[in-house]
Amino acid sequence: MSELRSASEIFNFKGDRMVGILNSPALPEGRRVPGVLFLHGFPGAEKNVDIQRALLKQNVASFLLHFRGAWGSEGNYRFTSLVEEARAVLRFLAGQPFVDPARLAVFGFSMGGWAAINLAGLEPRLKALVAVAPVGGPEMAGGDVLQRVKKLSRPLRVGSIPALAKDFVRAVRTQDPAVAAAKRKFPFLLVHGDADDTVPVQVSHRIAAAARAPKKVVFAAGARHDFLDRREWLTRLVAPWLTRHL
Numbered sequence: 001m002s003e004l005r006s007a008s009e010i011f012n013f014k015g016d017r018m019v020g021i022l023n024s025p026a027l028p029e030g031r032r033v034p035g036v037l038f039l040h041g042f043p044g045a046e047k048n049v050d051i052q053r054a055l056l057k058q059n060v061a062s063f064l065l066h067f068r069g070a071w072g073s074e075g076n077y078r079f080t081s082l083v084e085e086a087r088a089v090l091r092f093l094a095g096q097p098f099v100d101p102a103r104l105a106v107f108g109f110s111m112g113g114w115a116a117i118n119l120a121g122l123e124p125r126l127k128a129l130v131a132v133a134p135v136g137g138p139e140m141a142g143g144d145v146l147q148r149v150k151k152l153s154r155p156l157r158v159g160s161i162p163a164l165a166k167d168f169v170r171a172v173r174t175q176d177p178a179v180a181a182a183k184r185k186f187p188f189l190l191v192h193g194d195a196d197d198t199v200p201v202q203v204s205h206r207i208a209a210a211a212r213a214p215k216k217v218v219f220a221a222g223a224r225h226d227f228l229d230r231r232e233w234l235t236r237l238v239a240p241w242l243t244r245h246l
Contacts, residue, residue, distance in 0.1 A: 002027045002029070002098065004024070004056065005024045006022070006023045006024075007021070007022060008020070008022075009021070009022045011089075011092055013075075017073070018065070018068060018073040018089070019066045019072040020065045021047075022061075022093075023061060023063070024061050024096070025056050025059045025060070027059070027098055032097075032099060032100040033060060033100060034061065034104070034246035035060070035061045035093045035094065035103070036055060036060060036061070036062045036063075036105045036242060037065065037089060037104070038062055038065065038107050038108075038112075039065060039082075039108040039109070039112030039113070039115050040109060040111075040112045041109045041110030041111045041112050041135075042077075042079075042110065042111035042135075042152055043152050043153060043155045043156050044071060044155075045155075046226060046228075047064055048132075049064075050231055050234075050235045051107065051235050051238050051239055055243065060243060063092070065086065067082060069158060070156050071155075074157075076159050077156045079111070079168045079171035080167050082111070082171070083115050083119050087123065090126075094125065101125065103127060103246045104127060104246075105126060105127055105129065105130070105242055105246055106119055106129055106130070107130040107131075107242070108130070108132070109133065109134075110133050110134065110225065113132055114131075114134050114135035114136070114171075114172070114175075116129060116134070117131050117134060117180050117207065118175045118177055120180065121183040121184060122180075126186060127186060127187070127245065127246060128186060128187045128241075128245040128246060129188045130189045130241070131177075131189075132191045132227070132234070132238075133191070133192050133198070133199050133204075133225050134177055134190070134199070134203065134204065135199055135203070136177060136178070136199065136203030136204075137177060137179070137206075138172060138173050138176065139202075146162060146165040149164050149165040149168055150165075178206050178207045178209075178210040181211035182212060184212065185212045185214070187214050188211050188214070188216070189216045189238065189241050189242075190207060190208055190218070191217075191220065192204035192220070193223025193224055194221055195221075195223055196225045197224065197225065198224075201219060204219070220233075
């Protein structure tokens with residue numbers, strides 16, 4: 001019988017050591033369980049640990065990735081490489097001896113939601129997708145991107161701030177999550193607060209319209225971008241939905 005475990009893991013991606021948290025339930029020897037990849041936002045202060053712990057109680061493993069340049073991972077943070085990094089880590093999660101590679105899902109918040117939707121459009125092995133307040137496509141390229149990137153990237157390791165702002169614009173223009181959501185049929189839970197002042201709720205209206213069924217779309221009245229005032233509600237919504245579809 002393996003032990004209930006939550007511990008840091010380190011793996012290499014293109015020469016950079018990346019850090020993540022691997023959560024595994026207590027299991028009889030040889031048993032495999034579903035696995036969920038968690039993708040944080042930009043810069044990634046909210047890690048959705050409450051949802052990971054709720055999944056552990058349901059015997060669902062998870063891995064929380066720290067993108068390059070973020071929270072202990074080496075390299076520089078780049079928007080255009082997020083999907084590639086997530087895809088590599090999905091392979092890492094699928095290769096764990098206690099994870100069933102046929103029962104994988106991805107959860108993404110904000111910029112991580114953008115990455116999660118784009119990843120799901122590429123990865124047929126994914127059986128379910130959750131995106132909370134995801135960043136959108138070309139509509140996100142307007143406004144003062146440079147100042148937003150400068151402010152939010154302070155906790156991260158980055159190169160040039162102007163170059164990173166240009167990288168953001170390139171990412172959202174070339175990797176539109178609405179386009180990715182239309183590529184495949186898989187259970188998709190999309191959650192967005194209608195008082196979000198970081199990513200307009202209209203972004204998720206457009207993604208929802210493009211996504212193929214089966215999908216569940218929840219627009220939370222009065223919820224802001226971080227959902228900090230309703231974490232218990234979000235956990236009760238997401239964890240059982242993931243468990244049911246895995």
